[in-house]
Amino acid sequence: ELKVEQNPLFLSMQEGKNYTIYCNYSTTSDRLYWYRQDPGKSLESLFVLLSNGAVKQEGRLMASLDTKARLSTLHITAAVHDLSATYFCAVGWLGGADGLTFGKGTHLIIQP
Amino acid sequence: GAGVSQSPSNKVTEKGKDVELRCDPISGHTALYWYRQSLGQGLEFLIYFQGNSAPDKSGLPSDRFSAERTGGSVSTLTIQRTQQEDSAVYLCASSLGLSATNKETQYFGPGTRLLVL
Numbered sequence: 001e002l003k004v005e006q007n008p009l010f011l012s013m014q015e016g017k018n019y020t021i022y023c024n025y026s027t028t029s030d031r032l033y034w035y036r037q038d039p040g041k042s043l044e045s046l047f048v049l050l051s052n053g054a055v056k057q058e059g060r061l062m063a064s065l066d067t068k069a070r071l072s073t074l075h076i077t078a079a080v081h082d083l084s085a086t087y088f089c090a091v092g093w094l095g096g097a098d099g100l101t102f103g104k105g106t107h108l109i110i111q112p
Numbered sequence: 113g114a115g116v117s118q119s120p121s122n123k124v125t126e127k128g129k130d131v132e133l134r135c136d137p138i139s140g141h142t143a144l145y146w147y148r149q150s151l152g153q154g155l156e157f158l159i160y161f162q163g164n165s166a167p168d169k170s171g172l173p174s175d176r177f178s179a180e181r182t183g184g185s186v187s188t189l190t191i192q193r194t195q196q197e198d199s200a201v202y203l204c205a206s207s208l209g210l211s212a213t214n215k216e217t218q219y220f221g222p223g224t225r226l227l228v229l
Contacts, residue, residue: 031215042203043220050215088155092215098168099145099157100218 002027004091006103014111016078021106023072023089031092032072033100034063036085043088046074079110114138116221118204124227125194133189133224135204143209144187145218146179150200158202161187162209194228201225 003026013019023032031050035043047056049065049072056063060083062075072089086107090100117136125131137144146158157171161181172178176194181187191198205218 033217035220042222043205045217045219048215048217090155098160099147099171101157102147102155104154 002029002091002093002101004089004101004103006087006089006106008106009104010107012109012111013079015080018078019076021074021076021087021089021108023074023091023103025070025072025091025101028070028094029067029091030094032065033090034072034074035088035090037088037105038085046087076108081110081112084108084110116204116206116219118202118221118224120224121222122225122227124229126229127196128193130190130192131194131226133191133202133226135187135189135206135221137185137187137204137206138219141206141208141219142184143207143216143218144181145205145207146187146189147203147205148200149203149223153200155203158189191226194226196228199226199228 005024007022033048034046036046037043047063049063052067054065060077065072086105088102088105090102092100116138119134123131142163144161147155148158149155159166159172159179160168163184164181176192179189201223203223204221207216207218
């Protein structure tokens with residue numbers, strides 16, 4: 001069974017600070033995704049990471065993947081209030097084409 | 113272009129009734145997925161279609177749940193004899209489906225909020 005663990009599950013931080021969300025998964029995978037969800041809304045794709053050492057950046061968010069450690073990180077730089085949301089990582093089975101297994105999500109609140 | 117659309121956006125039903133949820137994927141996307149999101153269980157994968165076929169039905173929680181996809185486009189998720197534990201947001205996603213392992217981004221629809229009384 002593929003398990004995905006995120007931590008922290010809840011994070012309250014101040015604007016301007018940096019922080020990292022961690023995503024660990026239990027079995028070998030070749031695809032990892034980060035999504036954002038605003039309250040009452042659907043999931044918005046942020047990053048797709050497909051290879052060891054992959055790093056992607058968009059604005060104040062940067063995601064990386066270490067397949068050997070089965071770990072992905074989502075780093076927030078100089079947080080702003082608009083980044084308040086719930087962030088999910090999701091992992092697919094190695095060589096599989098089916099659905100993703102999601103972590104429980106990190107509820108992020110950024111206070112002015 | 114248009115994203116994934118789902119209908120209805122909200123559905124309230126009585127326990128024991130059947131419901132149908134519809135998903136319209138992004139045009140040209142051959143892979144289609146159903147997930148559900150609930151407070152207790154988080155986001156769970158239900159079923160995946162490649163074209164009209166469903167190679168993976170492992171996520172369907174019981175035989176009351178079924179899904180079909182016709183013409184390689186619209187999909188319907190049917191829940192028979194609904195139970196209160198079926199209350200959740202049902203999300204549909206689609207992806208290009210070009211690679212053998214569907215590594216492309218899955219784009220999600222707005223969801224159908226189902227409440228079973």
